[in-house]
Amino acid sequence: xxxxxxxxxxxxxxxxxxxxxxxxxxxxxxxxxxxxxxRLCGKSDLAEDIAQxxxxxVIKSLDRFDERFRFxxxxxxxxxxLLVNYHQKMRPIANSEMVQYRADSTNTPYxxxxxxxxxERISNMISIALDALVSPQREIVLLFxxxxxxxxxxxxxxxxxxxxxxxxxxxxxxxxxxxxxxxxVPTPSEVFQ
Numbered sequence: 001x002x003x004x005x006x007x008x009x010x011x012x013x014x015x016x017x018x019x020x021x022x023x024x025x026x027x028x029x030x031x032x033x034x035x036x037x038x039r040l041c042g043k044s045d046l047a048e049d050i051a052q053x054x055x056x057x058v059i060k061s062l063d064r065f066d067e068r069f070r071f072x073x074x075x076x077x078x079x080x081x082l083l084v085n086y087h088q089k090m091r092p093i094a095n096s097e098m099v100q101y102r103a104d105s106t107n108t109p110y111x112x113x114x115x116x117x118x119x120e121r122i123s124n125m126i127s128i129a130l131d132a133l134v135s136p137q138r139e140i141v142l143l144f145x146x147x148x149x150x151x152x153x154x155x156x157x158x159x160x161x162x163x164x165x166x167x168x169x170x171x172x173x174x175x176x177x178x179x180x181x182x183x184x185v186p187t188p189s190e191v192f193q
Contacts, residue, residue, distance in 0.1 A: 001147070002028050004157065007071050015062045026055055029075055036146045037079050040123050041087075050086065054079040073139045076146070084127050087120055125180055132179030137172040140165055 002010060002024075013021035030051060037047035057078050065074060130138060136158060143149045143157070151169075155162040 001032060001072060004070070008067060011062065011065060011067070011071060014059075015065070022059060025058075025071070029072060030055070032072070032147060033075055033079055036076055036142070037083055039146065040080065040083055040126055042122075046083075046086070050079055050082050053082050057082070069135060070139055072147075073135070073142065076142055077138075080127065080130065083123065087123055128179050128183045129176035132175050133172050136160075137168050137175070140168045141172045141176075144169060 001007075010021045010024050014025055033054060034044075034047045034051045037050050038044055041047060041050075054075060058075055065071070130141070133141060140154055140158070143154050144151070149157075151162050151165050155165050158165070
């Protein structure tokens, strides 16, 4: 991923129609976005498709990008929303598509449906939790948990003391858990039983 100054310069160039700048943004953020989406849905093909659609949306809307925020936060939010929309449109698997599972007793239609439902519950839970966050908490949570950045690096990137980053992480986790509990969706321990 790019440092903030390079990112701002690249976005400005891309907003002016510079194709090389657009290519740089895609090259820098494609893999992190796909990894983020894969963690949400557990399907690499779906993560790739949603990532591509996210970039299409972002490139069309570059003129509306707010420079007060990080590009990655904007991109990942768009990706997450597209994934949520996809899951809302998903239909149950038709019986004819499940015939392939009958030959293997461990890979039953029930297990397939249960796996899809579990993935949807987890994705829904993550969406609810992330939607409860405000900036900069959301950005800090994504950088720390999704990108694996240490507190020190987040502190430098966002130009805030390490103690403030830790405080935001603590409050964000509490806020996310409260949002999940209030929503009525299963908590993480219930999902993984």
